[in-house]
Amino acid sequence: MNEVIIATKNRGKAKDFEALLSPYGIKVLTLFDVAPDLEIEETGTTFRENAALKAETVSKRLGKMVIADDSGLAVDALDGKPGVYSARYSGEGATDERNIEKLLADLSGVPDEDRTARFVCVLAIAAPGAETQFFEGTCEGRILRTPAGENGFGYDPVFYVPREERTMAQLTPEEKAVVSHRGEAIRSLEEQAGELFGENQ
Ligand SMILES: O=P(O)(O)OP(=O)(O)OP(=O)(O)OC[C@H]1O[C@@H](n2cnc3c(O)ncnc32)[C@H](O)[C@@H]1O
């Protein structure tokens, strides 16, 4: 079985990648497996910069091909926030629960029709001696007023997916893989650079 290194310390994100890559027979390794001591400061101001930062730092350290995902939630009524800062939205010691609480508080006066939002995912692939490549995906939805569902991570419990008529957290990992921003980015990677999955390992 091929292995792919994903430069993440988010176990929910890693689970998403497992659902996306296991159909290709690919096993997912994370920073917990390959560089648990590594703390990468996400100093970029765009998804692309942070994805490159994570992928390139780990690729240089290991001398191998590495994929990173930088992603977030862009809410129209908040002018695209929390965006690149989605993981840290509620400040120091942010958790998924606190981020959701802050998001719902910030949107409390916003009517249903104005609660449109999208998840964005930028994947960066870095490999020794190669230029870093980028792939993107988005997923359109709406922010509910109360969380629903136990699956997924981050803002999934309050992100309503119209075509599924459920929240992202009410989808199985396999269902989420079909509709998510991360799924779209992986499919774009597969179309444009699928051979990377088989080489550079
Ligand atoms: O950097 P790594 O270690 O990969 O983990 P992270 O959680 O910090 O990841 P990001 O820097 O890319 O921040 C992404 C944040 O955006 C949110 N997010 C991204 N994708 C999501 C998804 O599929 N479902 C729910 N929330 C998501 C969630 O709050 C994430 O913590």
Ligand SMILES: [Mg+2]
């Ligand atoms: Mg991060």
